[in-house]
Amino acid sequence: MTTNVYQLTAKEKRFIGWHFIVAVSALALGSLFGPFQAMEHAGWDFYEKFLNPIFHSYYAGLTLHGVLNALIWTTFFITGFLTFTMIFGLKRPLRYPKLNQVGFWMMVVGLVTASIPILLNQASVLYTFYPPMKAHPAFYIGVTLVVVGSWIEGWGFYLTYYQWRKEHPNTRTPLIAFMSLITMVMWQFATLGAAAELLVDLIPWSLGLRAGLDPQLDRTYFWWTGHPLVYFWLLPAYMSWYAFLPRQAGGKLFSDSLARFSFWLFLLLSVPVGFHHQYVDPGVPSGWKTVHSLLTYSVFFPSMITAFTVVSSLENAGRKRGGKGLLGWIAKLPWNDPSVLAQLLAGILFFFGGIGGLINASYNINLVTHNTAWVPGHFHLTVATGVTLTFMGILYWMVPYLTGKELWCKKCAVIQVWLWFIGMTIFSNAMHVVGLLGAPRRTPLGQAPYIPEEWAGHLLRVGIGGFILLISVYLFVAVVIGSLFTKKLEKEVEPPVADSLLDPQTTPRWLDRWVPWLVGVVILLIIAYGPQLVYQISTAQFTSPGFRVW
Amino acid sequence: MSNEKLPDNGNEDFEHPKGTAVIMAIFMLLIIILWGSVYLIMLSRGVTFYG
Amino acid sequence: MANKRESMHIDPYERTWIMISILMLIVFFGAITVAGLSFGVRVPDPVARVDPNNLAASGTFAEPGLKEVAPKRYEAYIVAQTWTFNPREITVPVGSIVKFYVTSKDVQHGFKLQNTNVNMQIVPGQVSSLAVKFDEPGEFDFICTEYCGIAHAAMYGKVIVVP
Ligand code: HEM
C-alpha cells in the first residue's frame, strides 16, 4: 500500500458522493421519527402536535423510520463505500462504470417509488411488510428496485474483480476488495428470499393478480433475507474496523489471514440461520428451529475472532504510541479524532449488542425477548450504533476525502459522537429492561391500557435517551452539510488503509479461492432450508386476502 | 506490490496482545453474567410444555 | 513472490480465546437444551391448519373459549382479530394447566402472556400453541405483541386465576 496509491478521478468521487448524499438524507428524515417514538413512550406525544397531518400516524412514522434507516441509509452508504473500497483496493477503475450507474439510479428510482405511498399513508406496513397487511403495489415495486439496483452494482464489482484477477493471477486479493466482494456475494444469496416473496407473492397479490397468500410461507421467505440483512450492514463496518481503524489509530492489522477467515465464515453462516427470527412461529417445526439455533451459535464464532483481532490491532496501535502496561495503551489511542472515536464507541456498544444477540439466538430464551422492547433495544446497539456510528465515523474522513475540503467543526463532531454514545446507552438500556418486564415493541406505549406502574421509570429513560439522540442526529447532519462549505484542504486526504503485521502474500492460498466456499454456501443452504421450503411450499394454503388496517 | 519487504517481516513489532486478553476476559465474564441472568429469568417464568 | 511462507498467523492468546469461546457456546447450548428437553421450556410446534376466512367451519374455533379436558386441565381456544381477542377474559382455578390454541382471522398478531414464557406469533392459517401452569392466584394480561393496525396498542385480554 505504500507506493502507487491509486487516485480516484473526480468523476468516481462524485459517483460515490451521490450515494452518500442519498444515504445521509435518508438518515436525516428517518431518524426524526426515532426520537419521537422514544418520547411517545415516555408520554410526550409530539406526534399529534407536530407531525400530524404530514405524517399520519405513529405507524406511518415507524414505517419511514425502519425503511429509511434500516434499508435506505444502510444500502446507499454501503454501495457507495464498497465502490470506493473496490476501486481503491484493486487500484483500478470499475470495469463498466455505466453498469454501476444504472444500478445506482435504479436504487434511486426504487426509493422514490416506495416513498410516495409511505408518505401518503398507503403503505404503513413497517419495514418487514408482513402479509396479509397489504400496501400499495408501488411500495413493493420500489423496494424490489432498490434491491435489484444493489445487485447490479454488485455485478459491476464482480466484473471489475474478474478483470483484475486476469491481470494479477498470483496476487492475494487486496483485503478491502476481498471484503467488499464477500459482502456483495453474501447479499445476493441473502436477498433471494425477499426476491421470491416480492416477485412471486406480494407484487402480483397487491396488483390483484393473486387472490390470497400464505403468510407463514412469506415469513420464511422474509427471514431468509432478514437475518443476513444485518450482516450486510455489519460487514462493511467490520471492514472499517479491520482494515481502516488500525491505521487511523496508528497501528497495523493484527492478522490478515484471520480477518479473511472470519469473512468466509460470515459468508457461509449468515444466511442459513433465518429461523432464529421464527422461534415462536406456529408453522415451523421445533427441530428445524434447533438446527438454526445451532448454526446461529456458529456465527458467533467469527464474531469472537473479529473482537479479538480488532482489539489487538488497537493494542498494537496504542503501544506504538507509547502505551505501557496491561491497559495503558487504551488512553494513548487518538480519542479526539472523531472518526476513530466514533468507531471505538460504536465497538464498545456493539459488544453489548452481541451479547443481546446471543441471548435472542438461544432458542427458548427467545420466549422472554421475542417482540418485546428488548428487541429494538438490541438492534439500536447493533445496526443503529455499531453500524451507524461507524458509518458516521467513516464519513468523518471520507467527506473531506471526497470534497477536498476540511471537516467543519471537528469539535462538534466529537460532541456528536459522545452524545450518540450517551443517548444510546440510556435509551437501549431502558428498552432492554422494560422489554424484559414485558413491554411489547411496535406499540405506542403512551396509549396502551395495560402499562403497569413499574415500567414508568424505564419509559422515561427511553424518552430522555431519544431526546439526546435527536440532538446528536442533527449535529451529525450539520457537520456533514457544513463540511461542503469549508475551505480547501492543502493536502489531499490519504485513505487510511492499514497494512497487516504480516505480508498478505503469506496468507494461505485457500483463503483466496472462491469456488470451494461458494459450493459450501449452497450445500449449507440446501441442508438448512431445503426440506422446510419444500414442505412449506407444498402444503401452502393461499387463503389470506389483503387487509388495510391502518 | 510490496517488493521491499522480506518474507519473514512478521517478527516486526511482534508482541503478545496481553491487554486484549484482559479485555476479552472481562467481555467473556459479562457475556456469562448477562446471558445467565436472562436464562434464569426464563427458568423463573415456568414451563410451556406438559406431556 | 509465490514461494513466500504461508501461515495463518494465529497468536497463542487468540487461539486460547477462540477455544474458550467455543467451550462457552457449547455450555450455553447444553443449558438451553436441558431447559427445553428436561424442564419443558419449549417453543411452539405446528399443531393444525385452519381456514382464516371460515373459522366457524374449523371445529375447535367455531366457539372460542375455555374447555375443561380433565380436572384442572383446560384448553383455551382464542381468536385474535383486529383489535381484540375473543374471548378477552378467561377464569381458571389456581393450580390449573391451560393449553392455549390461538389463531387469527385477519392479519398477524402476537400473544404474550405476561410473566410467563407463553409468547407466540399468531399467523392466519396456523394455530399457535403453548401451555402454562398457574400456581398463584391473580391476573395475567395477554397482550398483542405484533403490529396489527392502528389500534394495536389497545389489543389485550386477561386470565383471571381464582383461589
Ligand atoms: C436517532 C436515534 C434513534 C432513536 C431515538 C430511535 C428510536 C426507536 C424506537 C423507540 C423504536 C421502536 C418503536 C416501536 O417499537 O414502537 C425504533 C425502531 C426501529 N429503529 Fe430506531 N431509533 C433511532 C435511530 C435508528 C437508526 C439509526 C436505525 C437504523 C440504522 C434505526 C432502526 C430502527 C428499526 C429497524 C426499527 C424497527 C422498526 C419496526 O419495528 O418496524 N433506528 N427506533
Ligand SMILES: [Cu+2]
Ligand atoms: Cu437474526
Ligand SMILES: [Cu+2]
Ligand atoms: Cu397487535
